[in-house]
Every structure is written in structure tokens, then in C-alpha cells.
Amino acid sequence: xxxxxxxxxxxxxxxxxxxxxxxxxxxxxxxxxxxxxxxxxxxxxxxxxxxxxxxxxxxxxxxxxxxxxxxxxxxxxxxxxxxxxxxxxxxxxxxxxxxxxxxxxxxxxxxxxxxxxxxxxxxxxxxxxxxxxxxxxxxxxxxxxxxxxxxxxxxxxxxxxxxxxxxxxxxxxxxxxxxxxxxxxxxxxxxxxxxxxxxxxxxxxxxxxxxxxxxxxxxxxxxxxxxxxxxxxxxxxxxxxxxxxxxxxxxxxxxxxxxxxxxxxxxxxxxxxxxxxxxxxxxxxxxxxxxxxxx
Numbered sequence: 617x618x619x620x621x622x623x624x625x626x627x628x629x630x631x632x633x634x635x636x637x638x639x640x641x642x643x644x645x646x647x648x649x650x651x652x653x654x655x656x657x658x659x660x661x662x663x664x665x666x667x668x669x670x671x672x673x674x675x676x677x678x679x680x681x682x683x684x685x686x687x688x689x690x691x692x693x694x695x696x697x698x699x700x701x702x703x704x705x706x707x708x709x710x711x712x713x714x715x716x717x718x719x720x721x722x723x724x725x726x727x728x729x730x731x732x733x734x735x736x737x738x739x740x741x742x743x744x745x746x747x748x749x750x751x752x753x754x755x756x757x758x759x760x761x762x763x764x765x766x767x768x769x770x771x772x773x774x775x776x777x778x779x780x781x782x783x784x785x786x787x788x789x790x791x792x793x794x795x796x797x798x799x800x801x802x803x804x805x806x807x808x809x810x811x812x813x814x815x816x817x818x819x820x821x822x823x824x825x826x827x828x829x830x831x832x833x834x835x836x837x838x839x840x841x842x843x844x845x846x847x848x849x850x851x852x853x854x855x856x857x858x859x860x861x862x863x864x865x866x867x868x869x870x871x872x873x874x875x876x877x878x879x880x881x882x883x884x885x886x887x888x889x890x891x892x893x894x895x896x897x898x899x900x901x902x903x904x905x906x907x908x909x910x911x
Contacts, residue, residue, distance in 0.1 A: 620909040627693040628842035628879040629898035630731035635879045636842040638697040639664040656682040662837045665698045676712040684836030690718035692844010699723040699734040700901040735898025740777045742852025748772035749804045755798035764790040780809045781846040784851040788816040813846045827866035841872035842879030844897050851885045851892045859873040860887045
């Protein structure tokens with residue numbers, strides 16, 4: 617029997633018992649991919665990560681990310697939380713580089729504040745990935761009244777960076793009231809798509825740019841408390857729906873309020889000629905538990 621050390625974090629929150637839960641296996645050598653999937657299901661969080669030696673010694677680690685349903689090429693809160701875990705364990709500061717299936721992600725880590733903070737640069741630029749389901753089908757999948765989902769400039773789109781989501785806009789009250797309709801959601805027949813993110817301008821906090829919710833039952837996540845990978849793609853949706861001035865944009869996304877896990881995601885991105893050129897996503901990651909896994 618082998619023993620594996622783990623640590624858990626609440627990510628995209630500066631308080632315990634909020635944000636998105638993450639389990640990090642600090643040294644996953646010896647585990648098969650099947651083992652990693654089984655361990656992820658045992659933790660029963662949205663995602664778990666497994667830290668391995670890097671392929672390039674200039675990088676800090678190779679990281680595998682699993683949902684309860686499958687391995688992901690990239691996910692946001694696991695990238696933030698795992699970077700903080702590595703920095704705390706190895707007493708690192710500044711920038712470290714993580715090898716994910718979606719590329720090498722530079723991550724700036726700050727352990728000096730009241731709660732650890734990390735911000736990653738996504739090497740993948742948001743792009744449109746095909747045809748999204750129509751607005752009426754999304755309304756049915758999220759139990760929304762007919763006409764709630766924007767059919768104009770903010771019409772539903774498939775955007776990925778590289779993890780792909782359906783993005784749809786609705787009034788804030790409708791976003792707050794959305795509820796998953798499992799049968800109608802299955803009828804969306806999403807292929808190579810994590811889930812549906814619905815967004816509205818404003819939110820609970822005065823500084824909130826968008827209030828968002830993300831539903832991904834096919835990934836084993838009925839509703840996600842905080843979705844950093846979708847946050848990294850949202851600028852791609854907004855840049856196609858409205859004109860953005862060239863320069864730096866700073867957003868605060870709030871998520872998870874409806875399921876008792878309030879989260880704050882910070883998105884900084886650059887635009888030129890109306891197109892998104894670089895996206896950084898950051899947030900806090902609060903350590904919660906440490907333990908040993910007998911496997």
C-alpha cells in the first residue's frame with residue numbers, strides 16, 4: 617500500500633467554505649490515469665489535480681486535472697489552487713510554470729497577503745468553436761421563460777480557450793432563477809463542450825462586472841461554484857458581442873452565490889483592433905485540509 621499526501625483548497629475565495637473546492641495530490645508518481653480518476657471520484661469535488669515531475673526542468677511541475685467524469689486539458693480553479701499548493705510546499709514566490717495538457721501556463725503566486733493569490737496567463741486565445749444551441753433550447757435546459765436568453769449581439773456562442781463552453785446572456789433576475797432541467801439539457805447534445813455558462817451584467821457586489829453561473833452535468837458538476845476556464849473564454853464572447861476599446865480590461869466575475877459557495881474571479885485581458893490578445897485569470901486559494909491517502 618502506498619501513501620499519497622494531499623491538501624485541499626477553497627479557490628476563488630479569500631474565506632474557507634466558499635469558492636470552489638480542490639484536492640491536490642502533491643506527488644502523484646506511481647498512480648495510473650485510472651487511479652487518478654478513481655481518487656477524484658472519492659474526493660467528490662468538481663476537480664482534483666495530480667502533481668508530477670515536469671517534462672522540462674525549467675518548469676515547476678506537470679499537472680493532470682480530473683473532473684468526476686474525465687480528464688481535462690485545462691481548468692481554472694485547479695490551475696490557481698495547484699500553483700498555490702506547490703508554492704507553499706516548496707517555499708517559492710513570484711512566477712512558476714505549470715505543464716498542463718493545454719500547454720505551459722505561467723502563474724504568478726503571492727503568498728504575502730491575508731489569503732494566497734495566484735494569477736495565470738492562458739497561452740490559448742479564446743476562439744469560436746462551432747455552432748451553439750439556439751436560445752430556446754438553452755432556455756429549456758435552464759428552466760428559463762421564453763425570451764430570456766439574448767438573441768441579438770450576445771446570442772449564444774461556443775467559445776473555447778481551449779476548454780469550450782456555451783455562453784448565453786440573460787437578465788440578472790433570470791440568471792439568478794436558472795435551474796437545471798436534466799432532460800432538456802441532454803437534448804442540447806453538447807459535443808466536446810464542458811457546459812453552459814449564463815451571464816448578466818452586474819451582480820451582488822458593487823464592483824462585479826458579471827454575475828455568472830455554469831452548469832456541466834456531463835462533467836459530473838450540476839452547477840460549478842467558480843469556473844476559471846470559462847472566465848478565460850468569456851472575453852471571447854463579449855468581444856464578439858460588442859466593441860471593446862484597445863488596451864487593458866479588468867473584470868470581476870462573481871459566481872456560486874445561488875449554491876452557497878460565493879466566488880470572485882479576477883480577469884485581466886488585452887485587446888487590440890477589437891480582438892482579444894492575452895487573458896490572465898486570478899483569485900485567492902485558501903488552504904483547508906491536509907491528509908494522507910492510502911492507495
